[in-house]
Amino acid sequence: MVAIMNEALELGPGMTIFEVGAGSGYHSATIAEIIGPQGHVYSVEILEDLVRVARGNLERAGYADRVTIVIGDGSLGYADRAPYDRILMTAAAPDVPRILLDQLKVGGILLVPVGGRFYSQELLSIRKKSATETQERRLGRVAFVPLRGEYGFRD
Numbered sequence: 001m002v003a004i005m006n007e008a009l010e011l012g013p014g015m016t017i018f019e020v021g022a023g024s025g026y027h028s029a030t031i032a033e034i035i036g037p038q039g040h041v042y043s044v045e046i047l048e049d050l051v052r053v054a055r056g057n058l059e060r061a062g063y064a065d066r067v068t069i070v071i072g073d074g075s076l077g078y079a080d081r082a083p084y085d086r087i088l089m090t091a092a093a094p095d096v097p098r099i100l101l102d103q104l105k106v107g108g109i110l111l112v113p114v115g116g117r118f119y120s121q122e123l124l125s126i127r128k129k130s131a132t133e134t135q136e137r138r139l140g141r142v143a144f145v146p147l148r149g150e151y152g153f154r155d
Contacts, residue, residue, distance in 0.1 A: 019043040020074030021090035025054030041067040044074035052092040075149035077103040092144040095149040113144040
């Protein structure tokens with residue numbers, strides 16, 4: 001799934017990427033390798049334990065200078081470093097969080113699994129054509145953990 005998502009993001013050298021859900025840090029590391037030392041990945045993770053794990057893994061793998069992991073509600077984005085060339089969500093949302101589209105550059109891509117809490121999810125690739133226009137592609141059925149936070153699933 002990481003390879004499929006990276007390909008769909010159309011990553012390139014020097015890009016600034018925002019990731020919702022750091023997990024172990026593995027996906028961020030693969031992106032950092034593709035975008036090179038001139039690019040940067042910002043990842044927001046809601047679980048403090050995972051933030052510590054991801055930071056440690058990225059430090060040991062040599063990517064700590066290219067990936068910044070912060071604790072918080074990733075469904076709100078990370079406006080401090082916006083706008084982004086690409087945004088990816090590694091948790092399924094009930095709907096596309098519009099706030100993330102606002103933090104995406106024109107021409108950028110938002111990759112998001114949308115659907116049910118555990119099943120019936122579709123991976124969407126949304127290209128921002130202008131401030132008000134987007135183009136959506138459906139990339140297939142997927143199964144991701146549910147997004148937590150303001151624009152996630154309610155417990």
